[in-house]
Amino acid sequence: MPTDPTFPQTLAQQKRQSTLQLLFKAARLCNERALERVRAGAPDLEVRPAHTALFPHIDLDGTRITTLAARTGITKQAVGQLVDDLERMGMVHRVADPADGRARLVCFTDAGRQALLHGLGVLMALQADLARAIGPDRMDALHEALTALLAELEAPR
Amino acid sequence: MPTDPTFPQTLAQQKRQSTLQLLFKAARLCNERALERVRAGAPDLEVRPAHTALFPHIDLDGTRITTLAARTGITKQAVGQLVDDLERMGMVHRVADPADGRARLVCFTDAGRQALLHGLGVLMALQADLARAIGPDRMDALHEALTALLAELEAPR
DNA sequence: GTGAGATGGTAAAGTAACTTGACGAGTTCG
DNA sequence: CGAACTCGTCAAGTTACTTTACCATCTCAC
Numbered sequence: 001m002p003t004d005p006t007f008p009q010t011l012a013q014q015k016r017q018s019t020l021q022l023l024f025k026a027a028r029l030c031n032e033r034a035l036e037r038v039r040a041g042a043p044d045l046e047v048r049p050a051h052t053a054l055f056p057h058i059d060l061d062g063t064r065i066t067t068l069a070a071r072t073g074i075t076k077q078a079v080g081q082l083v084d085d086l087e088r089m090g091m092v093h094r095v096a097d098p099a100d101g102r103a104r105l106v107c108f109t110d111a112g113r114q115a116l117l118h119g120l121g122v123l124m125a126l127q128a129d130l131a132r133a134i135g136p137d138r139m140d141a142l143h144e145a146l147t148a149l150l151a152e153l154e155a156p157r
Numbered sequence: 158m159p160t161d162p163t164f165p166q167t168l169a170q171q172k173r174q175s176t177l178q179l180l181f182k183a184a185r186l187c188n189e190r191a192l193e194r195v196r197a198g199a200p201d202l203e204v205r206p207a208h209t210a211l212f213p214h215i216d217l218d219g220t221r222i223t224t225l226a227a228r229t230g231i232t233k234q235a236v237g238q239l240v241d242d243l244e245r246m247g248m249v250h251r252v253a254d255p256a257d258g259r260a261r262l263v264c265f266t267d268a269g270r271q272a273l274l275h276g277l278g279v280l281m282a283l284q285a286d287l288a289r290a291i292g293p294d295r296m297d298a299l300h301e302a303l304t305a306l307l308a309e310l311e312a313p314r
Numbered sequence: 315g316t317g318a319g320a321t322g323g324t325a326a327a328g329t330a331a332c333t334t335g336a337c338g339a340g341t342t343c344g
Numbered sequence: 345c346g347a348a349c350t351c352g353t354c355a356a357g358t359t360a361c362t363t364t365a366c367c368a369t370c371t372c373a374c
Contacts, residue, residue, distance in 0.1 A: 050360055
């Protein structure tokens with residue numbers, strides 16, 4: 001019984017909600033769902049959202065902290081902290097970069113690679129479930145529109 | 158499997174990126190863009206993303222903290238903190254709820270209403286720009302797909 | 315080759331945006 | 345009336361970052 005049954009005139013409830021607001025909300029909820037499922041599959045897993053956001057940017061043959069920072073759009077210090085966590089969990093390890101004495105490469109361990117595949121599977125399963133719910137055509141349209149949107153958003157200005 | 162040459166180098170580099178990953182990225186970038194524009198319009202504005210997220214849920218005739226918490230999906234304590242900030246900035250004020258001695262209604266000040274309209278305008282302008290860039294049809298499809306997706310995501314389980 | 319700067323990474327502390335837990339004042343209902 | 349619930353706040357903790365400062369290494373012009 002959260003609120004009165006009559007719809008309040010908040011600006012969140014205009015006749016046609018802003019598409020961008022929909023986008024924000026959908027992203028938040030999808031993220032929540034995916035994490036729920038990951039945790040359901042591995043109850044004592046202490047990998048947090050920030051860590052999973054890093055995973056897809058680590059190359060299989062290792063990636064520098066600085067590169068990861070550039071790819072994710074956060075500072076190298078922040079990446080360093082996340083890598084510290086992941087190293088403690090045994091998901092990645094740092095190895096010296098043979099090409100540069102200053103640099104170190106963040107590499108997956110076997111456990112890390114396995115977790116990566118598991119996470120990817122969960123994401124794809126969630127996507128499949130959602131596609132079934134809203135119809136594959138809508139999901140395709142969503143994919144197409146988002147691809148175009150990202151091309152525009154990432155375009156140099 | 159990791160040595161299989163067809164295995165993607167990083168998850169971000171698959172041939173067809175996960176639609177959900179696209180969704181996450183698009184949301185993040187849109188949010189960034191919108192904030193950029195708001196700040197460009199009002200350089201010394203100290204309203205932060207968390208505050209703006211609260212704005213659209215405040216009814217014009219006032220809303221309780223508890224109601225705001227339910228609408229935004231965060232705790233009432235967190236809402237209380239945000240309202241403290243907004244009150245200090247002169248955007249909202251708390252008035253006693255005549256219907257319930259425990260409750261207080263969060264109401265906009267004139268300055269708050271003005272800021273609300275400004276922010277909404279920025280969001281709509283960004284959306285219009287993006288629609289022009291990717292084509293109105295794609296934007297409509299995006300809107301339609303997201304609406305369906307949200308209906309599914311918010312459905313009680 | 316060598317010194318000036320750029321680059322890779324770490325350390326420490328601060329901040330934003332939350333959370334959990336405890337609690338007192340006010341309301342509703344059996 | 346009293347028990348149970350609800351509204352809001354205070355306090356402390358957590359997550360996910362950031363800014364500032366710093367050293368080690370590399371690159372390049374001279």
